[in-house]
Amino acid sequence: MSFLRKENIELQQHFEKLTNIKPTSSVIRIEDLKSKSPLNALVKDLQDKVDKQRLIINELKEIIKTKDEEIAKLRFKISESKKKLKKKRKEK
Secondary structure, three states, rough: OOHHHHHHHHHHHHHHHHHOOOOOOOOOHHHHHHHHEEEEHHHHHHHHHHHHEEEEEEEHHHHHHHHHHHHHHHHHHHHHHHHHHHHHHHOO
């Protein structure tokens, strides 16, 4: 069964070469990747690194969001304090 599949893939690739005028193609076939185990390991390693970086980025975005909220609260307190000071100065 695997022989027929391999033959089918080879025929499909041969057909694509004949029908495509431009041989440069950016298509990566899963079957091609399965036969290249070092490439698979590299792709998996890179995907893991990308996933970890995305997690870190999301965590940092959450931290930034909370810090922005804290900054907004502090700015509000500062503006309220300035208003109170102005009122006190006017009373004197």
